[in-house]
Amino acid sequence: MTAQLRMAPETAAVAGAGLHALLAWMSPSFPVGAYTYSHGLEWAVEDGTLRDAATLQAWAAGVLRHGAGWSDTLLLVHGMRAATFGDEAAFRELLDLSLALQPSSERRLEATAQGDAFIAAIVGAWPPSADTAATRLFARLTRGEAAVARGGWTYALALAASAAAWGLPAGPVATAFLHAFAANLVSAAVRAVPLGQTDGQRVVNGLGPDVVALSAAALEAPLDEIGGCAFAADIASMKHETQYTRLFRS
Secondary structure (H helix, E strand, C coil), X not given: CCCCCCCCCCCCCCXXXXXXXXXXXXXXXXXXXXXXXXXXXXXXXXXXXXXXXXXXXXXXXXXXXXXXXXXXXXXXXXXXXXXXXXXXXXXXXXXXXXXXXXXXXXXXXXXXXXXXXXXXXHHHHCCCCCCCXXXXXXXXXXXXXXXXXXXXXXXXXXXXXXXXXXXXXXXXHHHHHHHHHHHHXXXXXXXXXXXXXXXXXXXXXXXXXXXXXXXXXXXXXXHHHCCCCCHHHHHHHHHHCCCCCCCCCC
């Protein structure tokens, strides 16, 4: 078994086995099916709201700052804290909250299908081995009668439980999570608009300050600051459910 990092300060750097794991988990090749979801963006392309790099930048920045980008990152950070201390009751409350925050059936599918797939991949290929409160909680949540049922995980909380069990610091995990979320939105737009790859990378680069600022803010924010007002993105995810021609599941 590859050596793992012990519990680290939230703003610590990630190196060695921990960096290798985090890069693998947030890679497009990790088997969670992220490429099949657009977070409602496909409808925004259909109705003409999103049509070029500039409108994509504005849309993605809004989702990051005021939508699931912020809420899920806050849930991730607080979930990692609960898992680090083995607080199962607190972790399950966060999991329930993350499920309740999904604004549409497709967004719930997006969150839970990826969460279930993420946990399955961690259990099957990246099992934590250190003996900590977080690894013991991870075992309880993924095995036996008390295990979280299929469809009960969300992506943010699946990552939280796994990262805490591996002893990763919350700061880099939050940054990587937001980057992967932003990059997946851009990837969906590159295919749906369509946009060129260079324009897509310009947008990813332009979203960098938001990714860095939001991940840092999530480390300091109380859970009471959860929530958002990305109404256009939420409504787009609802309208996408009845869109006649679709490339994506959400």
